[in-house]
Amino acid sequence: MRKYFVFGLIFILLAGALYNTYAQPMKNINRNSVEMEELLLQTMEVGDFKMEEFNINKSIYIPDVFLTIEELDARKIEIMDTLNIQGEIVYFNMDEISHMEDPRDLSAESLLEQRVEEEGYREIILFAPNESGNVTVIKLLSTNFMGEYETHFLVDIVDNKGYKEIVDISKKIEEIFGDYKAQWQTTINLTGAVVGKLTKAEEEQRQDRIFNFLQAKKIEVLKDELFSSVTAYSPLISSYIEYGDNKVNVQLAMRYSEYEDKTYIWIANPLITTTY
Template identity: 35%
Template structure:
């Protein structure tokens, strides 16, 4: 578990650093998420789940497990999570510490992870909140606001990536996929920045003025990421619609 979570956090940090945030932090507001939701509804895809991924640097020190415990407890309380249903795992090494709190209600899974690293260059501690809304749970705006509030209680403004995931039955042909992407771009008034189109995956990074926040990639602004991929495992074509980027495996 720890290796997987470590990889997730490192990957997310690298992606956001490479894209150079235009503001101190990307934190989509309710109106921004509403743009995603409206576009998703018009895409015709059946709702599978949503993901909200938020992270922030806490400090520049090697934080103790006991302090991590207190901070995570504050986050749990702020988000209205039942602490009796939280499973905690800890890892305490000479140069690395991790505190992991997992909460699962069936239709909502929340992972709160704190990682602290000590090395010759610098000491750093990060907080990641990774939440999945499942089984018809679509309260993305409400959960996003809870996460922002939890970071605010720690005087932090997180980087947040929000993603809606849907599916279509069977393998869609190229014309249908192109039509869906065109509709998403049209509905959001988005302008394509870059894209990927191969045999298994179609992905577009774009910018829309309908979403206030954005990140920068070179001289370009990005705040919308759309991707489609077919899965032979369950014979479905999946669609991901995210702001600013898709921060989960797809």
């Protein structure tokens, strides 16, 4: 059974890595990313939803820098200290995950880590589950390919903390790497809910309140009997991607869960990267 848990962790990592690798780079409009985070958080209140979970993915690309495995480890420890991640580290190899044991052996106090140190390639990946069953992923990578140096740091956090904690976490992560003059890329996914099933008219009213608050122009609308999804562009939000011939920096989706008797909402910048 443990291998299924590890498969899930690896899926989280690869999904984030693929998105950040292949998505078009976000372009900034000279606004602070923390302002954007605060703005998105306010949309939950505007739409009368209770926030249940947030996901922040922060990544930074540092050219012309090639770090040792010890330097990467020191940065990893700084991130762990900032996020108050503690626990026993269990080292593993992704190539050997099929031989791992039952996931129940891995508690919230245990951390999974893989290290790779080869010529021109150094990498540390840490998976840190918490008591809520969510996982924080820390990835540090430094390469030297034919004399071209590159370093990448990625922190992916899923949690159910409150408003202040979300903003503080984002600030603290950026402060850790303040000595590098590089541009952070931040993606945010917020999940909220309201008890009961909203009518289609009620869903549209709440969506319109949120988009009016963001001064957003709707770009693409998808609807069926089970869910609705809207991509839009807001001039108030700090970054955007180009989607066809349009700028996009907000996606909103809504779906009713009959099992939980809740109507869920997902709001993300620039696009939703979690399951909905």
